[in-house]
Amino acid sequence: MAGIISALPHLASILPYGLTNDNILGIIESDTREIRGNAHRNEVSVPTIAILNQKGGVAKTTTAVTLGAGLALRGHRTLLIDLDSQGNVSDALGIRKGPGLYQLLVGKKPWRELVIPSGLVESRRLLDLLPGDKTTVEAKIYLTTQPFREHALRRAFDLLDQVYEFVILDLAPSVDVLHVGALVASDAFLVVTRLDHLAVVGVNDALLTLVALKDQGAGFPELLGILPTFWDRTTKESEHQLSALAKTFGNRLWPPIPLDVKAREAPAYGQTLWEYAPRCRALMGAEIGERHIGGYGQALERLLDHVAASDRYQSKHRMVSP
């Protein structure tokens, strides 16, 4: 435990007093600009996106799997990495969990030996997985004893760009050495949040963690956006939280994912949403007038637009022939 805390020596000193959401966003955006020239980021030369929120149950895994599978369907070779010891990414894909992450970090096996195809169906041909399970906990304990532990993940993923065009990291809700290591290894992060008070507090906490990382000089991923989930047009709570997030985050707030029971059903069948219910609300968005707004389809478009428009990825992002 002491080892885990020592990985974040300054976090305790970052208190929310005097820090408003404007400050936090300003700090994050200004430091993102500063580190674009950061030499170490050039080593991880594939868009590596962390999906996070320090609150559990907000649909991080669903988001990671759905975006990853969506990218693969669009022809982009994608790697999903499960950093949560619950191993839910494997569950969501209908695959057996495995100690992939443990063997990578502790067993020091090369990642090429550990990634597995996500399934035999055509829709998953370009989607691979580095699975996690309860041995991920042991990997975290091991990491706390290592020097430069925050960089362990980044070091483990050398030459990923020769195979993959996107890497999606599904982070656990807890802030620990693996969480920090994932942020150091990432180019960008997407904060997923339910539209309720406690989850929105988790957004704040996630951003404060990033500010603490800045103090460690560990490098700074770019804020891709805030993605609200479980959006219910009929409740005042959803309305209120969405307005509050819009006021704080402006155009960083992505169109929300509508509440949809299909998103809960799909993992029970080991299928992605694209396979289970390709025209469901969670993918297509909610009908407002004649338009469909929100949904993972639109989130995927936002992600691809961002990568296409960003200087950070233009020289690195290239099609890999399947």
Added chain:
Amino acid sequence: MTQRREVDLDPAVAAILGDQQQRRKIRRASKKEAAELRRQAARHRVTLELDPVVVRVLREVANGEGVSPAAACNWLLGNALVQYAEGTLDFSECKRGSESHRWAFVVELGDLSETLEKLA
């Protein structure tokens, strides 16, 4: 005093917030006002989705006829729909495969766009 600032929003998020505001208005209105607001909301506003050259020509047609752009659009679109139903309008040659999950095809204006530019 709280300082208001203009916030840039994703267009889809702005549309949702606009819809929320509309629903709040309807909730707070009297029965008669709510019915009128619902009737107005049912009129679909699609200007954001129209090609700019189409909007330009439409406005010129409306000005020339002395009617509102919405009225001109309704009339022209209604007639186009009748022609489509009769088989005299066909946009199958303008359809291309879409990369979007939501739609199977996109429609490219192509030559029509150039013709409209000359009208504008």
